[in-house]
Amino acid sequence: MDLEIFHQFIIGLVCNFLVFDCGLHEGWPTPTLGKFGEDDSITLTSDQEALVLSVMYLGVGIGTIMPLICMDRIGRKWTLLLGALPKVLSWLVVGLADSPNILCLGRILAGIGCGISYSVVPMYIGEISSKRTRGPLGTMNAVSLNLGILFIYTVALNVSRFTMAMINLVCPVLFIMLFIWLPESAVYLTQKNQLIRAEEVLKWTLGKDDVQKEFEEVKRIVSGEDKTKAIGFFATLKKASKSPANRRACWIQLILSSAIGVTGAAPILSFQSHIVKQAEFHGVDFTIIATGVAVVISGIVCMAVVKFTGKRRLLLVSGPPFFGSLAVLSTYFTLLEHGVNVKSVNWIPSVFIIIYIVVFGFAFNPLPIAYLGELFSIDMKVIAGVCSVLYYAITTTVTIEIYQKLFKTLGTFAAMWQLTVITFIIWCLICVYVPETEGKSLAEIQTMLSEGFVKRSGDEKRRKPGETDAVDIGVYSLSKVSVVPTLNNSIN
Numbered sequence: 055m056d057l058e059i060f061h062q063f064i065i066g067l068v069c070n071f072l073v074f075d076c077g078l079h080e081g082w083p084t085p086t087l088g089k090f091g092e093d094d095s096i097t098l099t100s101d102q103e104a105l106v107l108s109v110m111y112l113g114v115g116i117g118t119i120m121p122l123i124c125m126d127r128i129g130r131k132w133t134l135l136l137g138a139l140p141k142v143l144s145w146l147v148v149g150l151a152d153s154p155n156i157l158c159l160g161r162i163l164a165g166i167g168c169g170i171s172y173s174v175v176p177m178y179i180g181e182i183s184s185k186r187t188r189g190p191l192g193t194m195n196a197v198s199l200n201l202g203i204l205f206i207y208t209v210a211l212n213v214s215r216f217t218m219a220m221i222n223l224v225c226p227v228l229f230i231m232l233f234i235w236l237p238e239s240a241v242y243l244t245q246k247n248q249l250i251r252a253e254e255v256l257k258w259t260l261g262k263d264d265v266q267k268e269f270e271e272v273k274r275i276v277s278g279e280d281k282t283k284a285i286g287f288f289a290t291l292k293k294a295s296k297s298p299a300n301r302r303a304c305w306i307q308l309i310l311s312s313a314i315g316v317t318g319a320a321p322i323l324s325f326q327s328h329i330v331k332q333a334e335f336h337g338v339d340f341t342i343i344a345t346g347v348a349v350v351i352s353g354i355v356c357m358a359v360v361k362f363t364g365k366r367r368l369l370l371v372s373g374p375p376f377f378g379s380l381a382v383l384s385t386y387f388t389l390l391e392h393g394v395n396v397k398s399v400n401w402i403p404s405v406f407i408i409i410y411i412v413v414f415g416f417a418f419n420p421l422p423i424a425y426l427g428e429l430f431s432i433d434m435k436v437i438a439g440v441c442s443v444l445y446y447a448i449t450t451t452v453t454i455e456i457y458q459k460l461f462k463t464l465g466t467f468a469a470m471w472q473l474t475v476i477t478f479i480i481w482c483l484i485c486v487y488v489p490e491t492e493g494k495s496l497a498e499i500q501t502m503l504s505e506g507f508v509k510r511s512g513d514e515k516r517r518k519p520g521e522t523d524a525v526d527i528g529v530y531s532l533s534k535v536s537v538v539p540t541l542n543n544s545i546n
Contacts, residue, residue: 057261062183065236065259066191069179070198071229072134072171075141077202078222079164081323082148083107085210085342086218088327094215095152102154104458107324108451109158113140113165114172115447118440121173126245130178131238137170138233141226149219165447167226172443177436181239182259184268196357196420200350207346211339240269244276299503303429303438309483310422311442313369315449317480318380318473319414321457326407329383332466333390333403341404345411352415365421366490372417373481379410380474387467428491428499 083106091097098106117137124133140163147160179191210218237259243252252272256265322329323345330338360368386402396402430438460469491499 058184059187061259061261062187062191065182066179066194068229068232068236069175070194071225072138072175073195073198074202075222075225076168076171077199078206078225079110079168081203081206081346082210083324084326085207086215087324088338089215096154096157098154100458100462104454106154106157106161108454110161110165111447111451113162114169115444117166117169118173118443118447120170122440125174129238129242130174130181133170133174134178135230135233137167137174138226138230140164141167142223145219145223149216169443169447173440178239181241184260196353200353200415204346204350207342211342240272241276244272297504299500300430300434302503306488307426307429307438307442309480309487310425311445312449313418313480313484314422315446316453317418317477318453318457319419320450321454322407322410329407329466330404333400334397335400335404337404341407344408348408348412349415352412353420356416356420360492364490364492365424366488368417369421369484369488372413373484375409376413376418377474377477377481379406379413380470380477382406384467384470384474387465387470391465391467425491
């Protein structure tokens, strides 16, 4: 292993302690909610359970905004260290809490730390990594998040809330102890005109002395960012919104982000112990651990096959089992609600929750995040990233609250049916509007988006010089477009 890969792997590994901790916070409610009022001294009503679950995403929204204020003032490194502090406090508060309100405080702190991590870790890793390591290091983020979920699913079933919190506390503390010795981003140092330090950082991260070419590239990136900042955030947003490519990218990303936030993964994962218990199936612990394993394995399989199949095809193929598993769950609880004896098949909720999570982890969780890095022009990437995390926080909170209200007033069947309908609609929108981007350069994607959507006209048309194939997007397709730069494309 050469120094370039070794140094960047070390940085990625340390950063992923924060991401792993995000998985711990995301997964904490699933094995823990069922203990309140039984093995735990705190008793929660159904409304308080929903609040403890959803209030974390309020913190995620707050944490997402903070980097906009801090990142260019104190740097990526110190912003991440700042983000680790609420994570440390959150586990202390959650472990020592003696009332629902204190638990909610701990969850808000966790959300703030996760919001900062979700926003800054990918940017920091993107700035310190080279072409050789950027893909694997980005993949490591998704794997670390899922491993955190699996870890807490497995361990928290067998230990107390306090013990689990103290175990989890090791993660952000270890991050602080290790990350403080690692370098600041060369991009930030160049922004602050600390050119000697920036060059030294590049030499260390790249493992070589001749970094002149890479240093010039960093200066070019900083120059482009400075022009954007000179215009201002809202002026940049207004200018970027005039581009047809950016507008269509926003619509596509809205659909894809909805596949994460509004299709029900958060309430189903968190309340799965209640769902399985309602069916009187005695495999609650098995279901929780199996869903954790499913999230990890399906995510790894997705990363292995997406290069061969393409992202769009995976989303289309995964849609029917995704909303189909919800339809089976809805039907089961409808029959149960109407007094039909379904005890002989009380394993159905457990099995189809696992199927649902397998499909979610295989396609509808990782692929929208992958699209986010490809759809937007350079001047919109940071804005799009922040807005996506905010949208995730808001939609997840709303979805949890709606699920809980329907469960409380009408029953589980009503909550499941609304998720089934919403998931089916999202899949239909993906069929119609989401293009394939695998194997295409960022420039080609921007050009195709700028040309707009047209009715599919058939494959028999001959390709003109300089044209790419139409992007297959189902009912509609992107027209064949020229990859030769034009004045209009340059303006857009």
